[in-house]
Amino acid sequence: xxxxxxxxxxxxxxxxxxxxxxxxxxxxxxxxxxxxxxxxxxxxxxxxxxxxxxxxxxxxxxxxxxxxxxxxxxxxxxxxxxxxxxxxxxxxxxxxxxxxxxxxxxxxxxxxxxxxxxxxxxxxxxxxxxxxxxxxxxxxxxxxxxxxxxxxxxxxxxxxxxxxxxxxxxxxxxxxxxxxxxxxxxxxxxxxxxxxxxxxxxxxxxxxxxxxxxxxxxxxxxxxxxxxxxxxxxxxxxxxxxxxxxxxxxxxxxxxxxxxxxxxxxxxxxxxxxxxxxxxxxxxxxxxxxxxxx
Amino acid sequence: xxxxxxxxxxxxxxxxxxxxxxxxxxxxxxxxxxxxxxxxxxxxxxxxxxxxxxxxxxxxxxxxxxxxxxxxxxxxxxxxxxxxxxxxxxxxxxxxxxxxxxxxxxxxxxxxxxxxxxxxxxxxxxxxxxxxxxxxxxxxxxxxxxxxxxxxxxxxxxxxxxxxxxxxxxxxxxxxxxxxxxxxxxxxxxxxxxxxxxxxxxxxxxxxxxxxxxxxxxxxxxxxxxxxxxxxxxxxxxxxxxxxxxxxxxxxxxxxxxxxxxxxxxxxxxxxxxxxxxxxxxxxxxxxxxxxxxxxxxxxxxxxxxxxxxxxxxxxxxxxxxxxxxxx
Numbered sequence: 351x352x353x354x355x356x357x358x359x360x361x362x363x364x365x366x367x368x369x370x371x372x373x374x375x376x377x378x379x380x381x382x383x384x385x386x387x388x389x390x391x392x393x394x395x396x397x398x399x400x401x402x403x404x405x406x407x408x409x410x411x412x413x414x415x416x417x418x419x420x421x422x423x424x425x426x427x428x429x430x431x432x433x434x435x436x437x438x439x440x441x442x443x444x445x446x447x448x449x450x451x452x453x454x455x456x457x458x459x460x461x462x463x464x465x466x467x468x469x470x471x472x473x474x475x476x477x478x479x480x481x482x483x484x485x486x487x488x489x490x491x492x493x494x495x496x497x498x499x500x501x502x503x504x505x506x507x508x509x510x511x512x513x514x515x516x517x518x519x520x521x522x523x524x525x526x527x528x529x530x531x532x533x534x535x536x537x538x539x540x541x542x543x544x545x546x547x548x549x550x551x552x553x554x555x556x557x558x559x560x561x562x563x564x565x566x567x568x569x570x571x572x573x574x575x576x577x578x579x580x581x582x583x584x585x586x587x588x589x590x591x592x593x594x595x596x597x598x599x600x601x602x603x604x605x606x607x608x609x610x611x612x613x614x615x616x617x618x619x620x621x622x623x624x625x626x627x628x629x630x631x632x633x634x635x636x637x638x639x640x641x642x643x644x
Numbered sequence: 645x646x647x648x649x650x651x652x653x654x655x656x657x658x659x660x661x662x663x664x665x666x667x668x669x670x671x672x673x674x675x676x677x678x679x680x681x682x683x684x685x686x687x688x689x690x691x692x693x694x695x696x697x698x699x700x701x702x703x704x705x706x707x708x709x710x711x712x713x714x715x716x717x718x719x720x721x722x723x724x725x726x727x728x729x730x731x732x733x734x735x736x737x738x739x740x741x742x743x744x745x746x747x748x749x750x751x752x753x754x755x756x757x758x759x760x761x762x763x764x765x766x767x768x769x770x771x772x773x774x775x776x777x778x779x780x781x782x783x784x785x786x787x788x789x790x791x792x793x794x795x796x797x798x799x800x801x802x803x804x805x806x807x808x809x810x811x812x813x814x815x816x817x818x819x820x821x822x823x824x825x826x827x828x829x830x831x832x833x834x835x836x837x838x839x840x841x842x843x844x845x846x847x848x849x850x851x852x853x854x855x856x857x858x859x860x861x862x863x864x865x866x867x868x869x870x871x872x873x874x875x876x877x878x879x880x881x882x883x884x885x886x887x888x889x890x891x892x893x894x895x896x897x898x899x900x901x902x903x904x905x906x907x908x909x910x911x912x913x914x915x916x917x918x919x920x921x922x923x924x925x926x927x928x929x930x931x932x933x934x935x936x937x938x939x940x941x942x943x944x945x946x947x948x949x950x951x952x953x954x955x956x957x958x959x960x961x962x963x964x965x966x967x968x969x970x971x972x
Contacts, residue, residue, distance in 0.1 A: 366820035466748035
């Protein structure tokens with residue numbers, strides 16, 4: 351730590367008298383830092399591989415769908431169906447991103463450096479959650495935009511066709527937001543329980559995958575009510591159920607056999623999704639109350 | 645071991661180098677501060693202490709309640725009872741205001757290994773409310789002040805313990821706090837690293853004009869740089885006072901002559917000075933300025949080559965020796 355003489359001039363310590371920004375700016379800084387972390391920006395090349403691999407795959411799929419559609423002139427996959435079919439990739443994306451956001455900080459012991467600053471205790475988990483929601487939404491929304499642009503430029507119905515396409519895209523983006531909210535809140539809660547990233551990733555995949563067989567079992571029981579409520583048991587099918595109920599025809603045009611057969615239980619799915627997200631967020635905040643006092 | 649007298653808990657402001665700011669404001673004040681965990685484990689018991697700006701050493705064995713006190717000062721833990729004020733603010737009711745003006749260096753590892761020091765300190769500066777460009781500037785300034793130059797762009801994971809401690813100090817400094825809380829800053833450092841860290845802390849406390857509270861279980865270490873010492877044990881206050889007040893009555897003069905040490909010892913003893921030998925040194929208790937004259941006179945009379953004559957403080961440890969013999 352020798353100082354090269356003549357190069358660095360010690361001008362002494364400077365006090366800072368300029369502005370100190372408020373809570374909103376600090377929250378914004380933490381949020382942006384989280385969003386960059388998810389995509390490995392400002393980090394090592396190794397941290398960039400997985401997120402960009404997933405981004406690459408979903409974009410390629412979207413481009414492929416768009417190309418096929420422009421060739422055969424028929425909708426291969428709606429925006430919502432695209433989101434549904436990408437669910438596996440989203441699960442793996444969350445399993446890598448959520449531990450990167452919170453488990454790493456738990457393990458390195460950096461949290462006391464955050465909580466000894468004028469950052470309200472709840473802002474840390476909320477900023478991380480918002481960053482993950484945004485990342486998942488971008489992951490699903492970006493390719494949808496590719497599909498939209500492809501369709502808009504190849505439409506043969508002029509501006510009218512572009513407008514119709516836009517009306518299809520918007521519910522798709524809304525549906526992607528639903529995916530993002532549900533998956534981010536569950537994933538971040540699981541990841542916040544452990545400082546070991548491998549455990550966190552395994553836990554997240556387990557939560558999403560282990561619940562799928564339950565849906566399968568419930569949906570073949572000899573009771574129509576149980577069958578129609580079965581999709582509550584897994585986050586992915588829950589999202590599908592809410593989508594079918596709330597956006598219905600906007601997501602999948604009638605006659606295409608899409609959607610989740612939820613019968614008349616739509617509102618139940620809606621309430622369940624809201625409760626699930628609320629419970630996850632509440633538990634996440636509780637978790638960080640405990641962590642902050644350590 | 646009775647309760648310390650009330651006035652013992654009040655330590656003075658350094659009068660030889662009065663700080664330009666805050667000197668009239670009490671830096672940290674606690675009143676009957678008590679913290680019990682789960683109603684059984686007592687971390688702090690009826691702690692009443694008040695210190696003025698400067699460099700304050702908080703000493704005590706492991707588990708004496710040092711870290712608990714720091715967490716209460718930061719508003720991270722609510723006390724079970726009692727009151728506390730930091731920079732005149734209440735960390736229980738207004739923790740954000742306290743934390744905006746305080747920098748904290750934790751005891752344990754606190755650095756994500758994959759970020760560079762520059763990135764981490766910049767980011768934490770922004771979390772303290774600094775605008776983006778200011779945060780970047782002040783981060784490199786803070787890292788430069790703690791002695792990290794080109795290495796600040798490398799990931800922290802590859803740093804030595806000494807460099808990591810410096811990064812932890814830099815992040816506590818980045819937002820220009822009025823008070824630094826340092827929890828065992830010399831932990832894990834080799835002797836040279838300890839000296840460098842202590843010199844750095846001393847520089848922050850004197851040249852930068854930032855008050856520092858240094859926690860340590862090593863009394864010998866903090867007494868070298870502090871002007872106020874607070875000793876706690878089992879969550880209770882042992883003593884709080886200025887170092888000068890603790891040591892003034894026990895100052896000694898150390899005399900070293902190149903030859904004729906025995907002659908000088910005999911001569912000084914004849915002058916009714918209680919001389920003690922310590923290796924090649926003669927130790928004479930400093931009564932007043934006349935002691936200097938007597939010694940110099942004796943050396944001149946014997947025509948001995950005087951090598952050294954300086955004032956030496958008794959180690960503060962001796963003041964606590966009877967109270968906490970196990971960890972000094």
